[in-house]
Each structure stands twice: as structure tokens, then as C-alpha cells.
Amino acid sequence: MSEESITCIWEGKPHSVRKDNANFALLRQALFNAEYDKVGEYLDIKKAVVDFVDGEVEIKDEVVYYHGNPVHGVVVEKLLEMLRAGLKDSAPFVNYIKRLMLNPSSNSVEELYTFLGYKSLPITPEGKVLGYKGVQSNFWSSTGNADTVVVQGETNERHQILNEVGSTIEVQRRCVDDNKDRGCSHGLHIGSYDYAEGWAGSDGKLLLVEFDPEDAVSVPTCSNYQKLRVSKYKVVADITETREELNKAVYNYNQPIYGSDSNQDDSNQDDSDYDYDCEEDDYFWNEEADANTLAIRNYVENKHDDEVNPTLKQIQSRMKGSPLSCGDIQDIVVSLGFRLDHNEDVPLSQTMVLRNDSTTWG
Secondary structure (H helix, E strand, O other): OOOOEEEEEEOOEEEEEEOOOOOHHHHHHHHHOOOHHHHHHHHOHHHHHHHHHOOOEEEEOOEEEEOOEEOOHHHHHHHHHHHHOOOOOOHHHHHHHHHHHHOOOHHHHHHHHHHHHHOOOOEOOOOOEEEEEEEOOOOEOOOOOOOOOEEEOOEOOOOOEEOOOOOEEEEOHHHOOOOOOOOOOOOEEEEOHHHHHHHHOOOOEEEEEEEOHHHEEEOOHHHOOOEEEEOEEEEEEEOOOOOOOOOOOEOOOOOOOOOOOOOOOOOOOOHHHOOOOOOOOOOOOOHHHHHHHHHHHHHHHHHHHOOOOOEHHHHHHHOOOOOOOHHHHHHHHHHOOOEEEOOOOOOHHHOEEEOOOOOOOO
């Protein structure tokens, strides 16, 4: 047994389980704990899949079916990704499949698989998908189309669309080009992280957006499957400052799961450029609150990954343009499950945010 694989003999047959197996961690722990009655169960990935979805899918001849319909490999990989992450609730996955099946175009669904397969994009508990979008620094789309019928969203005289956080953008589906062989054409566009960051550039905004698989229309082949045309999406957050790609299987609005390893170290960042008042102020929950919570969760988790406990002031300094006080941030980090290093000898702004376990760093 190693950090990368496990080889064992079970019921007279050799088994080799790699680290990317959904049951690897569980099997490894069972062997460490001498819980040999569980080994057979963890060696059976088919059983793990069936147990996880609880009757919603079945497996025949190594093919996964949802209510009699074969499930595409990309969707199966999402299922395995959730198992590897140790998630116990299959509702996000089931909702995800249901929304795929509601898309009125079989061609759209097949093309959507190519986009989803480029990089594993997170889903929400409701089964929607999170992607990225690059816009101008003022949140207006880079281009506009006079022939596009906008159902939801603000437009200007150049027919560009405003992409403020919390806004839902929708156009009539017939206004979205369903021909994948036409590269630059009409419709709302969502991209992979790499594609969207390229559009945002150094001066634009990089946004996190949510879309329903039901609203997917086409995936232009010219973009190497990194771009998707949809008829509707919601702007979830502005991630221009953090520029971190989501790396979790499921994202929950109420308890944001966001962020990946970050090499940026600003633990010694000079706060003099920021003149926010660290007094207790009332914080009114609104559409921007989810985005603030998302950004805070992202920043704190990244700092903890770097074995650094950020202060409330450092978090506040990252929230450029936000009215949040240190007291507001204190309430948010506590609601997210983090601990505070309370010390009456230091001001509130210098209070450190600790992991929700016993781990501390100097």
C-alpha cells in the first residue's frame, strides 16, 4: 500500500486500486483500522455508485443508465468525482441529469458534453453548472447584437449587456446560434476558466456565472470546446481580484465551496492603502451578500492551504469596494464554520481566522 495505490488479495483474487478510484480513501482507512469486513464493499465501485444514487441509476454491462437512458461518460465522471470528494448527498447529481434531459435539443446536449468534458466544472445542489465569463471593466459585455431579443438584463445603445453580480441575463433561445461550425456568432457566451480569463484580460472583469444545462444551445468547434452558447445565465460573483478556478465537485450558495491552491502570499500586506473603518456596522443581507461570502470563503481557504491564518483586516483589504466592516466579516467567517483567535490585547481588526479544526500555525 502506498500514497498512490493499494494492492491486495481479496477472496482469492488480486485487486489494484489507484488513488483516483472513488473508494481509495475509504479502502485505505479500512485497512489501517483493520476493518476487513468493509474491504469487499470498497473494492466494488459498482456497488458504491448504486448505493450513492439510491435507485436513480442502474449499471448494466459496465454502462450507467438513468431511467433506462444511457449516461454519457462526462456525466459518469461527474458522479465519480463526487464520490472521490466524499460527498454523501446524490441530489446534486440527480438534479444535474434531470436538467440535461430537459434540454429540448439532442444536438445541444451532445455538444454540451464536449464543453463539460474540457475541464470538470462544478455543479450546484440544484443541478446547474458553474462557468466563467470575461467582460469589460465596467461589467458591460465586449460586444452587442441589435438583432438579439433580450428577455432579462440591461442593455445600452450599442446593445451590450450589463453583467452585474446577482443579475440574470436571458435572451430568446432562437436568438442563439445553434450551428457549432460558426465561430463568432450571436448568443450569450460562457467559457472555461482559461477562455474567460483571456477575454477579461488584465483590465477587464472575470466573472463566475451559473447556467442551467437546459439552456445550453451550442459549443463552437473553433474554440476547442472551451466556449458555450446559452440562452440564459446568472452572474454569481466577480472573481477578478482572486482569479482562482473552482476545483470542487459541488458548490453550495449557502456554504460556498470555492478556490484552489494559491501561491499568492500577502500575509504581510500593508493595509495602509485601505481606509475602511473597522467599527461594528449593520450588514444588510442582499444580492451582493452571497458574492461577498463566496470571496471571503475563497480567500480564507486559500490562506489556510498556505498554512497562514489571515486577520480580519487582511480579509477586509481583499474586499475592495465592499462596505463590510471587520465586525461584518467576523460574523461571516463564524457562520462559515471558521474559528477566531480571540485576544483582548489586540484590536478586532488583527483577530486571526483559524481553521475549523485544531490546526494552528505560528
